Amino acid sequence: MSAARWRTSSYTNSEGGTCVEVADGVIGVVPVRDTKARWRPAVIVTAAAWLPFVRALKAGDLSG
Numbered sequence: 001m002s003a004a005r006w007r008t009s010s011y012t013n014s015e016g017g018t019c020v021e022v023a024d025g026v027i028g029v030v031p032v033r034d035t036k037a038r039w040r041p042a043v044i045v046t047a048a049a050w051l052p053f054v055r056a057l058k059a060g061d062l063s064g
Helices: 047-059
Strands: 005-008 020-024 029-034 043-046
Touching: 029 047, 043 047
Parallel strands: none
Antiparallel strands: 005 020, 020 029, 029 043
């Protein structure tokens, strides 16, 4: 993961809100980590599972 290109979620804010980063360019998987705890291991999600997850979030299907 040291060579991963991390990008911050568009939902991250400067007030300590949702702080998630995703790594691009890793074939077959999507590494996800907390921007406030970058030293912790990333959660690795299969690419096949990531797209439906993001779609569900955007549709509001996973809201608490």
